[in-house]
Amino acid sequence: MSPQDHFAAALRDTSRPIPPGLKTWNGSDPAQRFAVHRNNVRVALVDALAGTFPVTRCLVGDDFFRAMAAVYATQHLPRSRVVALYGDTLPEFIDAFEPAATLPWLGDVARLEHARVQACHAADAEPVLARHVSQALALGEALADVRLGLHPSVRLLRSAHAVATVWAAHQTEDGEPEPFDPDGPEDVLVVRPSLDVQVLRLPPGAAAFLAAAGQGSPFGDAAAAALADAPAFDLPTTLGLLLVQGVITDLILPEETP
Structure with missing residues (x-):
């Protein structure tokens, strides 16, 4: 393990000894100074998670969330320089976090x-033109x-729970969540066709x-997959929704397919 790895591991894990060879400019105790850095790192990571997951935090309360986030932060350091992206594995952590088991x-x-x-951080793209759709x-x-x-921003979530309903109940002007029922499966599309992120x-x-379309399947195969998944699949309604929301950015005609 490199000196940098030792330093990072010691910052994250308070049970580890401080990295060897640390000195302070004024001769004070390096362990005390290092403890300040440890605390700053932990607080910064917890604050970042609190900002990224406001509804999750609201659902369990600030104290519970921060305690859970502190445990997560000791096990998972950021993997991106974009602090807002920190917490990509927090959902899996929550799934296995026993104190949160009452909220499946x-x-x-x-x-x-x-x-x-x-x-929000995905690349921009222009929606498909009407003439291309007609073509x-x-x-x-x-x-x-x-x-x-x-669109590069497209994200899909297929949940056994009514997660979009839960999220929407917390998007009130006064900050007080509306009553919600988390029971029942929901499929959710997240997309940012212009300035605002949409949750549908x-x-x-x-x-x-x-x-299926996102994995490169042609139109017919994607429609067949949808019908196999849900016999009530309505293709015109779905296409209308995707076009209105700017989800489709290109139509690759057969002669253009590599």
């Missing part, structure tokens, strides 16, 4: 909140071979359609 949907709420951050629709049976380009509850089959 808490991890998915955190997933939704982190997806919003990812969408694709005019293909007839060949439409099945068209592939869709999706998807109709049946739409998430399966988007997931």
Whole structure:
């Protein structure tokens, strides 16, 4: 382990001894000075998580969230220079965090909140032009071979719980959450077609359609996957939603497919 790794590990884990060879300019105790840095790092990471996961924090209360986040921060250091992206593995941590077991949907709420951050920082892209849509629709049976380009900000969350409902209940002007029922599955689309990040509850089959299209499946195969997932899948309604929300940024016609 390099000296830098020793230093980082000691900052994160208070049970470790301070790195060897530390000296202070005024001869004071290096352990006390290092403890200040440890505390600053922990507080900064917990504050970052609190800012990224406000609904998750509200659901459990500030004290519980900060205690949970402090445990997480001792085990997971940031992997990106963008502090706002810190906490990408917090949802999985919450899933396994026994004190939060009474809220089985808490991890998915955190997933939704982190997806919003990812969408916010994603690249920009222009939605597909209306003339391109008309051109694709005019293909007839060949439409099945068209592939869709999706906005870089698109994030999908398929949850066994009503996570979009829970999140929406906390988006009030006065900060007081509305009553909500977390029961029931929800498929959620997170996208930032322009300035604002949108959180949209998807109709049946739409998430399966988007997931297949996002993996490069042609239009026909994506529609088949959606119907297999939900026999009530409504293709026109889903396409209308995706076009209005700026989710589709490209239509790759069969002759353009590599």
